[in-house]
Amino acid sequence: MEKRVTFKGWMLPLLLVAPQVVISAVFFFYPAGQAIWQSLFIPDPFGLSMEYVGLGNFEYLFGNRYYLASFVTTALFSTLVTLTSMIPALFLAVMADRLIKGAGTYRTLLIWPYAVAPAVAGVLWLFMFNTRVGVVAWYLGRLGYDWNHVLNETEAMGLVVVASSWGRISYNFLFFFAALQAVPKSVIEAAAIDGAHFWRRFFTIVLPLISPTTFFLLVVNVVYAFFETFGVIHTITSGGPQQATTILVYKVYADGFVGQDLGSSAAQSVVLLVVVGLLTVLQFRFVERRVHY
Amino acid sequence: MATVELRNIKKRFGKTEVIHGVSTEIDDGEFIVIVGPSGCGKSTLLRMVAGLESVSDGEIRIDGSRVNEREPMERDIAMVFQNYALYPHMTVRQNMGYGLKIAGTPKRQIAAKVDEAAALLQLSDYLDRRPKALSGGQRQRVAMGRAIVREPKVFLFDEPLSNLDAKLRVQMRLEIKELQERIGVTSLYVTHDQVEAMTMADRMIVMNAGRAEQIGKPLDVYERPATLFAAQFIGSPSMNVLDGRIEAGEMRLGSAALGPAPAGLPDGPVKLGLRPEHALPDPDSPLRLRVRLSEPLGANTLLHGQLDQAEAPFTACLAGVHRTNGSGEIIPLRVAPEAIHLFSPETGDRLN
Secondary structure, eight states: OOOOOOOSSSHHHHHHHHHHHHHHIIIIIHHHHHHHHHTTEEEOTTSSOEEEOTTHHHHHHHTOHHHHHHHHHHHHHHHHHHHHHHHHHHHHHHHHHHOOSSHHHHHHHHHGGGGSOHHHHHHHHHHHHOTTTOHHHHHHHHTTOOOOTTTOHHHHHHHHHHHHHHHHHHHHHHHHHHHHHTSOHHHHHHHHHTTOOHHHHIIIIIHHHTHHHHHHHHHHHHHIIIIITHHHHHHHTTTOSTTTTOOHHHHHHIIIIISOOHHHHHHHHHHHHHHHHHHHHHHHHHHHHSOOO | OOOEEEEEEEEEETTEEEEEEEEEEEOTTOEEEEEOOTTSSHHHHHHHHHTSSOOSEEEEEETTEEOTTSOGGGTTEEEEOTTOOOOTTSOHHHHHHHHHHHTTOOHHHHHHHHHHHHHHTTOGGGTTSOGGGSOHHHHHHHHHHHHHHTOOSEEEEESTTTTSOHHHHHHHHHHHHHHHHHHOOEEEEEESOHHHHHHHOSEEEEEETTEEEEEEOHHHHHHSOSBHHHHHHSSSSOOEEEEEEEETTEEEETTEEEEEOOTTOOSEEEEEEEOGGGOEEOTTOSEEEEEEEEEEOSSEEEEEEEETTOSSEEEEEEESOOOOOSTTOEEEEEOOGGGOEEEOTTTOBBOO
16 A cells, blocks of 8 residues: 655645755756757857857757767667676676575675776776786787777777776676566476576576566666766777767767867757657656566 | 385485485375475475475485486476466466477477366466466466476475465365366375365375374374374364373273273373364263353354363364353263373373
């Protein structure tokens, strides 16, 4: 039974939701409104005057091949980050779920990377792969491979993907592990008696049963890859080389704060806002339709 | 179709031994019920037969060959779980056909077998539903169906009826028994309900604290319980056990003489077992029941109280309606000497 609290007056409920409303207004509605407003103007670099251009900023964006390339980069980057952070996490969770002894230690150690901030993780990976002093880069050089993510676009992409996914594996692991623990043991046993070996059981019984969690993580990780990987990219590649790792959110920063093209930057924010909106709608449509066991 | 042999089965979790050596031989097609209170090891024993728990000591043989080291899937058994353990994301048809699909049975054959089992279990109309759209009794039948279609050598049931309401339980009890007789598969059935054990079993294993107290036909166990535990666990309401003694060849309870003791028993204290239904009103009897509470059930009446001669509570089950004058009424009762069970006060073993 759902418990509902009923209030007599208006004041108390209003007071109780006020903090959330204020925070949303100050940090979301106001900036979002500002972004939409600014996207319709081209200001001069000193912010002294603004010229109304209507949808001109958007027209310019979608005719700009660098911006369109950034869309492709973002799609590739977020797909790779989502896959590299979810598949190993699921694998580790399955293994941890099978453990009987030492499961606690194993779990704790697996969760640690999540405590490292993305920018710090970026710096860690940067040190390891630094073309001059990086340990891994040096060993790769000994093996005859000339690692240089500063020049090589594929290597740069690979490095930011790994650096972004690394800490994320812990987060995903936690959710997968909890989901696996919630699968009724007797269902697994029934499948074992029905003749299914471990991996067969995993693909035909376990995976479908944890699908709500998998879908949730999919959405959350895509959103993470879209927006929260800024720190990693900024510390490792700054969007280079040749914009090979410039994802949409990085381009907002680069064009607006570095390039001082505030109108275009605002328009890009609005595009991002729409993309987030679409992703969220997609998530809810999908989640609502999902069968809950 | 198979025989099952348990040879001195033991189970240890770490250093704690929970099953202390159970042995029995089960004939082809026999319906064996393992009955006992919770924590007696009955489910563990069943899970060892299924291969879900390892066997610490002893040997399990199915159809004459040792299966201790075999995986559950290699034992050719099917199990019905207490919570049914249906696959929630599959339809009834897929649930029932899962085992066959894994075995690589051709699709058409699977469909035919599932249809046949569904007809047998009156599930034909529900084949395309998911388990959550079924009632408890229907889920139970799907679990049975999943077991049947694989045509295993042995059926294992782990308290399959305990999640159902009382009425449905009685109905499913009959259905399971009928079904088992029709298809004649050797079955092991675990329950804590002695009524299920009495009504369904060809033979039952009464378990207590990891030991098989008695193995036998239900009525044999009822009529000649081998131990005090079996005596009290089987039969409802349960047997009255009173501290008595044998003196000069006569069974005595306090000052009352209950009749001649069986020959060969030495004088001394004994536990007297009196079934409630064997107590008959008899104005001449020295046993007097002081009634504390009466439970009129219609077909019979349960009288709870205490005998003048004993400390322990006593329950009598009198046939028909018996109107009492309420609490405090005194009813003289007689129990035929042949119907009295004698147990050793030290070991609890049967003496007569």
